[in-house]
Amino acid sequence: MKQIRAQIISSSEVIPGVYLLWAQAAEIAALSQPGQFVMVRCGEGYDLMLRRPLSIHGISQDGSKLALLFAVVGWGTRWLSQRRQGESIDLFGPLGRGFVIDPGSRNLLLLAGGIGIAPLIYLAERALAAGCSVRLALGAETASQIYPRYLLPEGVEPVIVTADGSVGERGLVTDLLPRFIDWADQIFACGPIPMYRTMAATELARPVQVLLEQVMGCGLGTCFGCRIETRQGMKFVCKDGPVFELRDVIWEEIKEPASREAVIL
């Protein structure tokens, strides 16, 4: 992992309140895997003490650039959203253990709840490059919050679901599980904790990996801020995760972060 100053190549609001930022970060991008994250320094001086963990959204073909997709949810992400092309940001990463595609898997089902799409685009790109078929269930509250089609990697088959039915099917991404479960060899999900709870309560005859969010201090496993109890013992979300097997997490014990800042996504 590396701590670097990364120059911003572009930053734009691709969904209302959600930004796509590309930065020159070869040292981090080249080492990264889907599901890993970077800790981003937000703010000047000492007003914000914690970095913000953001999932790696993608890397450029030549491996020199890194993309972050983030929602403005508080001070830090607001500051980040105001950074412009040519400015540089302090990134630390890649961190954590990402998604693992089993060598035998051909058909991958990806479930994205809201901003949970952030790490799944990178995963989809890698999976397609490895010759897998990728179905992507994209869920959001309403049509305007759906990840734009023009940004989807070529070859991904999206299935869109909105809570209000304004585009695609009405409902939640988890409603699609029964339809695709037999097709899928493996399931990968990123979204809010209630979505994982629904999945955990459903009998899924496929291995499921989920990306978990938790307030983090260091990203390295030194501050013990993000530790959770799992069926495999106490784990660091930052170092042992953020990707966990769905069945290993004790969902009754997991609390939703109080603030949407200082958490992954």
Place this chain on the structure above:
Amino acid sequence: MDLSVQLAPNNKHGLLLSNPVIAASGTFGYGTEHAQVIDIQRLGAIICKGTTLNPRAGNPQPRLAETACGLLNSIGLDNIGVKALIEDKAPIWCQWHVPVLVNIAGESIEEYAVLAQMLEGVAGISGIEVNISCPNVTAGGMEFGVSAEAAAAVTAAVKRGNSLPIIVKLSPNVTDIVAIARVVVNAGADALSLINTPKGMAIDITKRRPILGGISGGLSGPAIKPIAIYMVYQVAQEVAVPIIGCGGIASADDALEFIMAGASAVQVGTAILGNPRAPLDVLEGLECFMEREGIGQLSQLIGAAT
């Protein structure tokens, strides 16, 4: 230019650091994690995560809450326990040039004594920082730090059990920190660290309940720096042992304030979370300052403002 500092002049082992910048307990794990990120051998010393007799699971989530220029934490001494530390971490520290100190915390005076005895003679450990001030555990921890009698008893028990330099980390959550410092020094402390975190709280106004799973937490970061500097200033004039300043240090200027208030060394803690390079930045800044001001020995600056 000489930045070296002797933190235990009266101890047979001594505690000579090449420079006064120490990574604070709880923000630097066991030192091994940051070894991949910065050159940890350049640090004056490393103080490992607070260690208890048995492994502890710690407090419920959420454990961290960011506040203005500060951080509330309620980790609750989640740690691997002293046995794993001796077996798995100390052998790594043996290979290092940088001294490693073990921060210990107990739930009874007896437990502190046992911890001290277990660490006696373990290669790779250069000293002990006694945590009598963790605000996040219900038994032990804080209670020892707020009572002069208990603080002295813990110090004496650790001294009896271990010949290494003993540094006692004091709590700011007291009426008179000078009184506690005096009795701890009389009980044999080779040096003092101050301060640990003042207690604080933050509330989630949407859910109408405390943010931290442990309700209250310890406040760290630049928000507490002026409190810490004043306590160092007060204690430095009343005790004869070296003081290690701690509380909101993020830059060389911060470190210099503590040193001029009477600290012989400093700990960088919360700033490491935002900037893993923070301790090295502090060190390089100290060197620049001494160069610019024509200071040959760092010790010339200790207590310069008193």
